[in-house]
Amino acid sequence: MRGATHARWAACVIAGGLLATACGSGGGFGGAGVLTSSWGDPQNPLEPANTNEVQGGKVLDMVFRGLKKYDPRTGKAQNMLAERIDTPDSRNFTIRLKGGWTFSDGEKVTAHSFVDAWNYGAGLKNNQKNAYFFGYIDGYDKVHPESGAQSADTLSGLKVVDDRTFTVKLNQKFSTFPDTLGYAAYAPLPRAFFTDHAAWLKKPVGNGPYQIESYAKGSAMSLKKWDAYPGPDPAQNVGVTLLVYTDSNTAYTDVLAGNLDLVDDVPATQLKNVDTDLNGRYINTPAGILQTLAFPYYDPKWNTDGARKVRTGLSMAINRKQITETIFRGTRTPATDWTSPVLGVAGGFKAGLCGPACDYDPAQAKKLIQEGGGIPGGRLRITYNADTGSHKQWVDAVCNSINNALDNDKACVGNPIGTFADFRNQTTGHKMTGPFRAGWQMDYPLIQNFLQPLYYTGASSNDGLWSDKRFDGLVDRANAETDRATAVRLFQQAEEVVRDNMAAIPLWYQNGSAGYTDRLSHVALNPFSVPVYNEIKVG
Amino acid sequence: MGRYVARRLLQMIPVFIGSTLLIFVMVNVMGDPIAGLCGERACDPATAAQLKREFGLDKPLWQQYATYMGNLFTGDFGTAFNGQKVTELMGSAFPVTIRLTIVAILFEIVIGVTLGVVTGLRRGRPIDTGVLLGTLVVISVPTFVTGLLLQLLLGIKWQWISPSVRYGSFDELIVPGLVLASVSLAYVTRLTRTSIAENKRSDYVRTAVAKGLPARRVVVRHLLRNSLIPVVTFIGADIGALMGGAIVTERIFNIHGVGFQLYQGILRQNTQTVVGFVTVLVLVFLVANLLVDLLYAVLDPRIRYA
Numbered sequence: 001m002r003g004a005t006h007a008r009w010a011a012c013v014i015a016g017g018l019l020a021t022a023c024g025s026g027g028g029f030g031g032a033g034v035l036t037s038s039w040g041d042p043q044n045p046l047e048p049a050n051t052n053e054v055q056g057g058k059v060l061d062m063v064f065r066g067l068k069k070y071d072p073r074t075g076k077a078q079n080m081l082a083e084r085i086d087t088p089d090s091r092n093f094t095i096r097l098k099g100g101w102t103f104s105d106g107e108k109v110t111a112h113s114f115v116d117a118w119n120y121g122a123g124l125k126n127n128q129k130n131a132y133f134f135g136y137i138d139g140y141d142k143v144h145p146e147s148g149a150q151s152a153d154t155l156s157g158l159k160v161v162d163d164r165t166f167t168v169k170l171n172q173k174f175s176t177f178p179d180t181l182g183y184a185a186y187a188p189l190p191r192a193f194f195t196d197h198a199a200w201l202k203k204p205v206g207n208g209p210y211q212i213e214s215y216a217k218g219s220a221m222s223l224k225k226w227d228a229y230p231g232p233d234p235a236q237n238v239g240v241t242l243l244v245y246t247d248s249n250t251a252y253t254d255v256l257a258g259n260l261d262l263v264d265d266v267p268a269t270q271l272k273n274v275d276t277d278l279n280g281r282y283i284n285t286p287a288g289i290l291q292t293l294a295f296p297y298y299d300p301k302w303n304t305d306g307a308r309k310v311r312t313g314l315s316m317a318i319n320r321k322q323i324t325e326t327i328f329r330g331t332r333t334p335a336t337d338w339t340s341p342v343l344g345v346a347g348g349f350k351a352g353l354c355g356p357a358c359d360y361d362p363a364q365a366k367k368l369i370q371e372g373g374g375i376p377g378g379r380l381r382i383t384y385n386a387d388t389g390s391h392k393q394w395v396d397a398v399c400n401s402i403n404n405a406l407d408n409d410k411a412c413v414g415n416p417i418g419t420f421a422d423f424r425n426q427t428t429g430h431k432m433t434g435p436f437r438a439g440w441q442m443d444y445p446l447i448q449n450f451l452q453p454l455y456y457t458g459a460s461s462n463d464g465l466w467s468d469k470r471f472d473g474l475v476d477r478a479n480a481e482t483d484r485a486t487a488v489r490l491f492q493q494a495e496e497v498v499r500d501n502m503a504a505i506p507l508w509y510q511n512g513s514a515g516y517t518d519r520l521s522h523v524a525l526n527p528f529s530v531p532v533y534n535e536i537k538v539g
Numbered sequence: 540m541g542r543y544v545a546r547r548l549l550q551m552i553p554v555f556i557g558s559t560l561l562i563f564v565m566v567n568v569m570g571d572p573i574a575g576l577c578g579e580r581a582c583d584p585a586t587a588a589q590l591k592r593e594f595g596l597d598k599p600l601w602q603q604y605a606t607y608m609g610n611l612f613t614g615d616f617g618t619a620f621n622g623q624k625v626t627e628l629m630g631s632a633f634p635v636t637i638r639l640t641i642v643a644i645l646f647e648i649v650i651g652v653t654l655g656v657v658t659g660l661r662r663g664r665p666i667d668t669g670v671l672l673g674t675l676v677v678i679s680v681p682t683f684v685t686g687l688l689l690q691l692l693l694g695i696k697w698q699w700i701s702p703s704v705r706y707g708s709f710d711e712l713i714v715p716g717l718v719l720a721s722v723s724l725a726y727v728t729r730l731t732r733t734s735i736a737e738n739k740r741s742d743y744v745r746t747a748v749a750k751g752l753p754a755r756r757v758v759v760r761h762l763l764r765n766s767l768i769p770v771v772t773f774i775g776a777d778i779g780a781l782m783g784g785a786i787v788t789e790r791i792f793n794i795h796g797v798g799f800q801l802y803q804g805i806l807r808q809n810t811q812t813v814v815g816f817v818t819v820l821v822l823v824f825l826v827a828n829l830l831v832d833l834l835y836a837v838l839d840p841r842i843r844y845a
Contacts, residue, residue, distance in 0.1 A: 041803065043576065045622040052578045124585050127593065129576060132583050146585050201622065217623055218631065219795050243705070246802065250690075250793040253702045257695045260703075387806055421575025421808040428574050428581045439579055453580070461580045 033238030033538050034224075035520060037262040037531065038251035041218050041244050046204050048187040049121030049128040054441075058530050060184040062223055062240065063206035065231055067095065067114070068182035072526040072535070075288070075342050075445035077179040080231065081109065081188070081207075083164075090175040090482050097164040103190040104211040104226045111166040113188035115158045119143070120194070121185055124150045130185040132460055133443075136177065138169040173480035175487055180444045209235045209534045219244050235534040236522070255515050261538075262523065264514040264531050268390045271329040274515060282515045284331055287529035288340045288442035289510035290450065291332070293382065293398075294464045295503070296432040301376035309372030311502035312357050314380070314435075317365035317405035320358070323397045324508050327390075331513050334358070335506035338495050339450040340442065342527040348447030348488040354499055354506060362405035375411065377433065384437040385423035386416035391437060398507075427463045438463065438504060445527055447491045451475060455494075455503055464504070471497040540836075543844035544829070551825045555818075556608075562817045563604050563810065571596070572808035576620060594618075594811075607814065617811030619804070625815040628800050633819070635707035636796035639788075640781045642709065642716025643723070647774055651724045655731020655770075656763065662736050670732075674725035686718040686791040703793040715792040719785055723777050730773055734766035768838055775831030779824030783817075 042056035051060055067082040079085075083096045101109040120126055122134035124144045131144050138157025143150050157169035170177060180186075188207060193200045203212050209231060210223040224239035243260065245251040248267045254260035256277055266274055266282070274282045295311060297303045320334035333341070337353035356364075369375065382399060384391040392414065399412035415434075417423040427436055440461070442449045452475050453459045457467040471494050478490035498504070512529025519539055524532045573587050573596065582590075591597045595606060610617065616625035658667040677685075693714060694702030704711045738744060739762065747757045786798035797816055804812030835842045 041621070043621060043807065052580075124589060127586060127589055129582065129586060131586060144583075144585060146583075147588075216631075217621070218628065218800075244795065245703075245793050246795075246799050247790045247793065250703050250791060253690060253694065254793075257698065257702045259694075259701045419569065419575065419806055419808060421572050421806075422570045424574035424577070424579075425570040441579070460583065463581065 031238075034222075034241060035237055035239075035261040035533075035536060035538050036241045036243055037533070038245045038248065038254075038260060038264060039221070039242035044129060045201055047128065047193075047201070048117070048189070049126075049130045049133070049185045051184060052129050054528070054530060057184060057528065058242070058533075059204070059212075059221065059223075060187065060206075061208075061526075061528075061530055062210040062533055063204055063208045063212060064184060064187040065101075065206075065208050066182055066184070066187045067097075068179065069233075070182045070445055070527065072524060072532040074344065075347070075527040077182050077444070080182075082178075082181070085178040085181075087178075090173040090177075090480060091170050093168040093170070093177065094161075095166055095168065099164060100230050101207060102228075102230065103188075103205055103207045104228075105190060105192060105205050107190045107192075108163075109188050109207055110163045111160045112163075113190065114186075115154075115160050115166055116194065117187065117189035118158060119154045120189065122155055123153065128185075133180075133183065133185045136170045136172065136174050138171045140171065175479060175482050175484075176446050176448055179446055180449075183444050209233060210240065213239070233534055237533075237536055237538045240533050252515065255517055258517055260517075261520055262514060262516045262531060262536075264512070264525070264529070266331075266513045266515050268328065268331075268393070271331060271513075278515045279518075281518065281520075281523075282513070283523060283525060284511050284513045285525050286333070286341045286527070287510055287512040287525065288342045288445055288527045289529065290335060290338065290340055290440050291507040291510060292335075292338075292438045292440070292504040293435040293507065294438035295435050295466075296430065296464050297467070298430050298465045299376075299433060302434075304373075306372040307376055308501055309368045310375060311505065313365045313368030313372060314375075314402060315354075315357050315365075315502055315505040316359065316361045316368065317402045318398050318505070318507070319360045319401045320508060321360065323394055323401070327393050327397055328508070331511045332508040333511070335508050338498055338504070338506055339447055340509055340527075342442075343445055343447055343450075346485075346488070347445060348450075348491055350492055350495075353492065353495060357499060357502060358506060360401075365405045366407075369406065379410065380412040381415040381434040382412065382436065383415040383417060383423070383426070383432055383434065385418075385420045387419050392416060394507075395437070430463075430465065432464075435505070436463075439510075441528070447488060447495075448475075448479070451491060451494055451498070452479075455498055466501075466503045468497055468501065468503070540844050544833070547829050547832070551822075554825060555821060558821045559608070559814060559818050560604060562814050563607065564600070566805075566808065566810045566813050567600055567603075569808050572620070572810070575807060594620075603810075607811075611818070616815040619809050619812050620807060625811050628812060629815065629819065632795065632797050632800045632816075635794060636782055636785060636789075636798070638707060638709060639712050639716055639719060639785060639794065639796060640778060642712045643720035643781050644774065644778065646717055646720040647724050647727045647777070651727030652731050652767075652770065654728045656735055656758065658728070659732040659735025659739065659766075660758070662732075667732075670728065674728050677721050677725040682718060682722065683787050683791060685721055686715075686788055689714055689718060690791060707794060707796070712794075715788050715794060718791075719781060719788045723773075723781070727770055727773060730770050731766065734769055735762060738762055738766050764838060768835065771834055771838065772831055775827050775834070778827040779820065782823060783820045 040055040043053055044050045046056055048060055051057055065080050068077040069080040070077055081097055081101055083098045085093055085095050087093045118134055121128050122131050122140055122143045134140055137155045139155040142152035143155055159167045190205055192205055203215055209229045211226045213222045213224045215221045221242045225235040248265045251263040252267060252270050255263045295302050324332045324334055336351050336358050339349050341349050343349040382395050384395050386392055395414040399414055402412040403409055453461045455466055455471055456475055457472050474490050474494035478487045481487040512525040514525055514531060516523050521537045522535050526532050573582060573590050595603055618624055654670050658670045661667050690702050693699045700714050744762055747761045786802055789796050789798035801816050
């Protein structure tokens with residue numbers, strides 16, 4: 001508020017007592033060493049096992065530390081609270097905690113903090129949307145039955161040995177289970193969470209490098225550095241203030257005016273000017289997000305051998321390079337496999353796995369589609385939600401690309417749906433008649449997370465109900481495999497099955513982008529496209 | 540007068556029930572809101588069923604509506620999906636929007652009526668033509684263009700204001716208020732101008748001038764009082780429109796008011812939020828209209844309500 005302070009006071013005097021709350025209460029945002037950052041109103045209450053989107057995830061990332069943490073640069077899972085995690089058979093795990101960790105309210109982090117939190121997260125009566133993360137643990141079917149009330153309050157697979165040790169028994173072999181433990185849903189919870197839940201939700205308390213100072217739901221949250229933080233990654237700034245923006249354009253404008261320090265979602269319309277606007281204070285790094293087109297295999301027309309050829313043909317008819325360059329200006333990269341570059345080659349990313357099926361070749365595309373008997377139903381309708389994420393632009397571009405390849409102006413049209421909720425409703429209700437937008441943001445950087453939830457028979461995000469015995473078998477074998485390299489190779493073989501059937505058309509890898517003011521340095525985004533707040537230096 | 544007010548208040552009841560029912564059904568037609576809560580993933584059926592039960596979504600529509608109305612009369616507007624009470628949301632959103640509306644209405648009255656009087660008294664002169672042209676431009680340019688343009692010029696180029704609103708205090712709302720008021724302001728100017736120009740030639744004004752009253756008194760006491768009747772109607776009806784229709788302005792300037800809550804409620808298909816806010820807006824609209832009708836009697840003693 002440059003030079004407007006007088007005006008504000010004048011206005012407050014005029015306004016009188018009735019509206020006095022709005023006046024004088026300023027000064028909480030910004031300040032020396034504190035950075036302001038754009039935010040969105042979290043959709044669900046801020047409980048670790050109930051937060052499944054980036055905005056709530058941002059806060060959890062600052063306030064909590066779990067057994068593992070994903071390295072912000074490499075994405076590798078590293079021990080944080082865990083001293084070591086041992087297993088003789090990929091099914092029974094013994095987890096030993098490091099000493100010296102506490103919550104910011106002083107309570108010690110013990111094995112109970114984890115076991116109680118996980119039992120709460122899995123419990124059906126607690127309505128936690130990430131409950132299925134605990135689905136691998138023995139006894140989940142009792143705590144979270146598919147119908148009826150839960151018959152147990154605790155997972156039988158979890159046992160506390162002593163203050164710093166607990167054991168986990170899974171209901172199947174899952175060799176990479178320890179690497180999933182960096183996900184926010186596995187965070188430990190203090191007693192206060194259970195004893196005074198309402199108060200905890202108003203002002204969550206965790207064991208991360210920041211503690212929450214104040215939380216005005218729907219508008220702002222102010223976090224400050226926790227000085228007694230025992231971990232190896234303490235905050236390099238005095239605090240972070242998250243401000244809710246309804247429109248990322250406004251947040252971007254505020255960064256230009258120096259009114260906001262960091263915007264972590266640069267709107268597509270501004271990408272053209274971002275370099276000159278921000279004088280290089282712009283980052284654009286790969287994130288674990290893959291956009292695909294999925295198909296309705298519950299519709300018999302799409303579940304034929306001919307349709308397989310049609311899908312491959314459609315994939316070849318899409319000019320990914322042109323679309324990513326013109327619409328997304330390099331913030332997305334044409335996909336050549338079904339994972340993400342953030343996994344790294346050792347983690348299972350394999351550029352070019354898709355082969356010619358992902359290369360733009362209109363002539364071959366036309367041939368394949370004709371061989372396969374043409375587009376089922378005669379016309380391709382790509383369904384998407386029109387309320388967020390500039391989906392309309394790329395769907396129209398994809399259709400245009402397909403139409404050009406087929407020399408038919410009416411071969412493909414977009415089918416917008418008003419809201420995300422309605423879109424999800426129709427996809428999960430299996431009401432699609434053609435391809436639909438499917439975006440996947442990884443939960444943890446493992447190749448398993450890009451394949452199993454999406455293509456395994458009956459998996460939670462397998463909205464098209466694709467099913468292939470060979471794929472399922474390979475995934476089962478990979479999960480049981482203790483050697484990491486062999487497991488990755490098996491997952492890649494499973495991925496080849498996806499390719500040969502073109503179960504979903506990979507479109508592009510999505511990057512995270514952020515712009516910031518000259519007050520900040522050391523700004524980086526982690527593979528989940530969340531700013532690494534604790535490393536940012538102010539001033 | 541008393542009976543008139545009573546009758547009008549009674550008429551509000553069916554309007555109120557009808558409009559809430561309409562909104563309730565409309566939000567419901569959009570489908571199951573639970574599916575949107577789980578991201579790009581199917582909610583597991585057990586949790587989804589549990590959530591539906593908790594929000595009462597498993598009951599038939601008429602029963603949901605009946606429960607909702609029942610709760611409404613006890614002051615319970617329900618809970619949004621993020622666990623916040625809708626009354627809490629209203630408590631934070633309405634004061635901001637009311638302030639924004641006050642700023643906008645003040646602009647309409649002060650600038651609109653003044654310009655209207657000046658141009659109405661000087662019909663055909665350069666100032667009249669100039670203002671008319673100006674209002675034409677304002678009416679034809681959409682609000683979001685004016686808003687973004689002012690934000691860019693005042694906020695970034697000249698740095699006079701901050702481009703977004705943080706606290707929702709009056710001084711921050713001056714520019715957004717002007718943007719919100721701009722189109723109505725132009726209409727108020729035109730309405731006043733026509734009204735003044737017409738009444739200027741009427742007998743009572745000529746009599747007042749012939750009596751030798753000072754020009755100022757003729758304009759303010761006699762001419763303006765009569766000419767303001769259509770303007771008051773317009774502004775009264777505008778209060779409701781401004782409060783509900785500020786979605787665009789509130790988005791541009793990041794104001795966390797009613798428009799913001801409504802927009803978010805619609806995106807998340809949150810019946811409780813949307814119906815609650817719209818219900819209050821409907822009430823505001825009805826009351827504003829009643830007040831306007833009562834104001835007539837004050838402005839024009841010939842109008843009597845029985």
